[in-house]
Amino acid sequence: MRSNGSDLASPRYTLARGPIGAGALGWELAGDVVASHRAFCPDDFDRDAEAAMDWAEGLIGARQDWHHRLVDGVHRWEASVLPHYDVPDVQTHGAVYRMSVQTDARGAVLVAYTRDAETGAVTRSLLRIDPAGVAYIRRRLTGV
Known part of the structure; x- marks a missing residue:
């Protein structure tokens, strides 16, 4: 990070x-x-x-x-x-049905909403992307 x-x-x-x-x-x-x-x-x-x-x-x-x-x-x-992150005991297995990107002075946050295929439970996941990561993604998307 x-x-x-x-x-x-x-x-x-x-x-x-x-x-x-x-x-x-x-x-x-x-x-x-x-x-x-x-x-x-x-x-x-x-x-x-x-x-x-x-x-x-x-x-x-x-x-x-x-x-x-x-x-x-x-x-x-x-x-x-980096802190150690354990995988939670309960995981949502399903399809991402909605995704958004929010930007701020520290970069961007990717927000994904997943619906469990069996239970219908919804999980929200966040991924912070710092300015260097945003610049990298832009370069990859533009082919530079």
């Missing part, structure tokens, strides 16, 4: 974009793991950020919940380990 939230009290990792080494543009990872890497896609900020988060997660060894901040003109992502 990658979002623009500011709800992390003490991030476990920080990923910052800026000059590294001899002034080359790149990424610095700080926290339990410390590393730096040249920019992955210097001409495409969204792709560069996604690639940097993937790189950082590879070094960390686990997916992270990244929160974007702009601090003194520097793009930073702060992370904590």
Whole structure:
């Protein structure tokens, strides 16, 4: 999950974009793991950020919940380990009969309504998509 939230009290990792080494543009990872890497896609900020988060997660060894901040003109992502989500004991098996997308400053929320084929019970599911995810979906839909 990658979002623009500011709800992390003490991030476990920080990923910052800026000059590294001899002034080359790149990424610095700080926290339990410390590393730096040249920019992955210097001409495409969204792709560069996604690639940097993937790189950082590879070094960390686990997916992270990244929160974007702009601090003194520097793009930073702060992370904590993603919470573990258990599959509920009761699941709705059926067809999605209604779906909508709602947007806000943090990206988009996909809302799907499913009707259980046997009982007729309705379940609402939410999926938050952060701005980088929205940009990725737009690129895929437009073929860019």
